[in-house]
Amino acid sequence: MMVEVQQGDEAALQSATSRKPKSFRKLLSKKxxxxxxxxxxxxxxxxxxxxxxxxxxxxxxxxxxxxxxxxxxxxxxxxxxxxxxxxxxxxxxxxxxxxxxxxxxxxxxxxxxxxxxxxxxxxxxxxxxxxxxxxxxxxxxxxxxxxxxxxxxxxxxxxxxxxxxxxxxxxxxxxxxxxxxxxxxxxxxxxxxxxxxxxxxxxxxxxxxxxxxxxxxxxxxxxxxxxxxxxxxxxxxxxxxxxxxxxxxxxxxxxxxxxxxERQGKIDEATMRCEESILLQKEIHPQLKSDTNSVNLFTTMGRLYCHESIQRYEDALEYFYEVRRMKSQIFGSMHIEVASSLNNIAYIYLQLGEFEKCLSISENSIEIANNGRGVNQEVCIAWTHKADAQERMGRHTDAISSYEKVLHLQSSLRDDNDIANATIYEKIAEIYLTSADVNAAIASLEKAIIVKREALGDESSDLARTYSKLGECYEMTQSFANSVKCHTKALRIFKHNEDKEGAAVEHNKLGGILKLSGDYSKSMEHYMASLWHAREAKLPSTNPIVADTIRNVASFQSS
Incomplete structure (x- = not known):
């Protein structure tokens, strides 16, 4: 679960950019x-x-x-x-x-x-x-x-x-x-x-x-x-x-x-602009951290530092702790806005590998978010972070229980086919795979696919990746026919979206499955197709998929 985008004013980080945009002046009069x-x-x-x-x-x-x-x-x-x-x-x-x-x-x-x-x-x-x-x-x-x-x-x-x-x-x-x-x-x-x-x-x-x-x-x-x-x-x-x-x-x-x-996905420039804004305001107001009007400026800076292309988590943590302090000062320590800040802090500790801190802060956030309130977005995020921390700590049974709690809570807030549910189903599937319960993982991935088809349509690359993961699970159970079906669906979607790298991966996987099932002729066709797509995608020979494909083609040619 990512850091939220506009706390209070807009939804979580991932969804903020998909909502109807507000006036920057109106939005930032609060910020x-x-x-x-x-x-x-x-x-x-x-x-x-x-x-x-x-x-x-x-x-x-x-x-x-x-x-x-x-x-x-x-x-x-x-x-x-x-x-x-x-x-x-x-x-x-x-x-x-x-x-x-x-x-x-x-x-x-x-x-x-x-x-x-x-x-x-x-x-x-x-x-x-x-x-x-x-x-x-x-x-x-x-x-x-x-x-x-x-x-x-x-x-x-x-x-x-x-x-x-x-x-x-x-x-x-x-x-x-x-x-x-x-x-x-x-x-x-x-x-x-x-x-x-x-x-x-x-x-x-x-x-x-x-x-x-x-x-x-x-x-x-x-x-x-x-x-x-x-x-x-x-x-x-x-x-x-x-x-x-x-x-x-x-x-x-x-x-x-x-x-x-940030809305355009140009995170480097967004970060640079936000940093300059903060420097200018500190020049004008040296005690900027004492200015409660800085809440949303600091939140934005922290969020940008958390982006996967930046990953300056320690810097982000400093800003989010300041935001938490300011919100506690403005609203009181048990306000839902404080839970929002705690969720951001928990997310950073998760990324830093400090799972105990993530777990503790998430539980604190859950307590605040539940304080005399009904089901809300912040409590769902907090439970998700708690489950993530439990999973990383190897507490798989607790993690599955927490993820199921998230699904239950989200059923009161979202449609059954909301993409957030698919994310949780996939997290549960990963735990089952770690626990070697492949059939349970298959069941969870199939639920994720149903949600993604409704939420994203049949041509989504995200859906293709889930089909590919499901195909791998079927291969583990030696259900090769089902595995081929899943990888073929993933391949079709990647080709539809002109994703050459994705197509190279799926051709490689299909080649491997067909080789295991004894269909060497079709296996060779897929390996050759994988090489062609890898070349089109400009993948280096050191790429694991390319290297594996070359080895298999060589073994066919030498036999």
Whole structure:
């Protein structure tokens, strides 16, 4: 049983990627303490308030410029902030009204600007401000459309925002803010594409957002360094505050990218992105391990370290112990979320070969998961880890009993034909084989095949591997006809899926069975076919299957 993917928010590690994807911003507002607001802060407000989401313009009546009273830039900010408040409450119509009113004010030719960036040509400053704020408001409206699942409208509005951001001149005091908004728009387009399951396009937008976020930090630093003369404490503090805010946004985007890459199976890049996110956040918050908002960030890091292609179990263990501590602090030591963390820790100890620790922690998790609760996913995982540990310790009778307990529990949560049941049947079969009870193993594997055919269909390579294992069991009982049937089914599936290595293995096994049963002609045909598929699969001559096939062909030729 693998480490879970999104604890609480999503199911276990294997299933998380198969569920309907959630908004990264919505998901990570829980994970990293992001604001529920629609927008990041404007130039006229403190960047400490952590708002973020986006929007689109609304038609308004054409008003003669001479009839418009002068307005202040802070009035536009105030409307934007009110829209953010409504957005956070889920009052999207009201949010759109505020954003639309702000867009209407931006048409006014007489806007008194905050002038916080120093002096530049008044007309250029005004143009930069209008384009930046238009882009920001469009991003916020796009966020409303995303929340309402109006994805076409969202993309249209977000692309308008990007065009407005690009119109802000490089020399404008608002240029770095426009890069910030550009990053937000790119992220939200990436989010829409993620929801539409166009993952490669989504990852491209997130990668572009990362570039824009890094550029924001560079621009802030360049602007600060260009300031001549001694810098007051206030100026230095403001610079540090803004850089920290930009770095936090970069860290957030890196985390989104990590989740997306994990979803795509690109674990190395996901790990790299998540590590960089953690480093940035530690730079901003040195006591990150004391920040309970880090729970899901640490969980993701631990999960990635546990992946079969990474296997940095000791590093993962450190993160999962921190997650357990935080969850105990947040929810209490007997909360189901703590059981989830214990299951992750038990899994790591299982991989490290520390079976006694795995067993002890699994029993602790079972106690918590059963604490006044009905059957739940965490108790099933805990029992599975307990059974795994018992099996590794040679306690076969106890392990079978525990696996049967898992099947009983899962019958209350899942369909009989859920793939999780097939996994347990195969684990039970392995124990019976170890105990030399081949007939019991055959019965368990046949149950696994029934489940896999229903859950995965008749052309699954996973099903083929179970057929192959069943064929080996029949060979042990000298039921050669049944063994040939099973391996032939496995061979057909592997060929259907163009799995040359799998086909080479099955041809080799069929050659061996037919040789034992005295059908040397057909046996030789399968050995030759095995060599051909092995060559197509580019298997080396040192591969055990290739070496065995070569030996058998040579023995035929010499006889």
């Amino acid at each position: 990293l303490g992001f604001s529920k607001h629609a927008d990041r802060v404007d130039a006229s407000t403190s960047r400490d308030s952590n708002c973020s989401h986006r929007e689109q313009p609304v038609d308004s009546d054409v008003v003669e410029e001479r009839d418009l009273p002068a307005v202040e830039e802070r009035e536009i900010s105030a409307l934007n902030d009110k829209g953010n408040d409504f957005f956070a409450k889920g009052e999207f119509d009201a949010a759109l009204r505020m954003y639309s009113e702000a867009l209407k004010l931006l048409k006014n030719p007489r806007i008194t600007m905050d002038m916080e960036f120093g002096s530049e040509d008044q007309e250029d400053l005004s143009k930069g401000m209008r384009r930046f704020r238009t882009a920001r408001l469009l991003v916020n409206i796009g966020a409303v459309h995303i929340r309402r699942e109006n994805y076409d409208e969202a993309i249209s509005v977000l692309e308008m925002s990007m065009r407005s951001s690009k119109l802000v001149p490089v020399e404008s005091s608002y240029y770095y803010r426009s890069c910030e908004v550009m990053a937000d728009a790119l992220e939200n387009i990436g989010l829409v594409l993620y929801k539409l399951k166009t993952f490669e396009e989504s990852s491209t937008r997130y990668a572009d957002a990362l570039v824009a976020r890094r550029k924001c930090i560079e621009l802030l630093t360049e602007r600060f360094m260009r300031q001549k003369g001694p810098k007051s404490n206030e100026v230095v503090a403001k610079y540090r505050q803004e850089v920290s805010a930009c770095k936090m946004e970069l860290a957030n985007t890196l985390f989104y990218m990590a989740l997306l890459r």
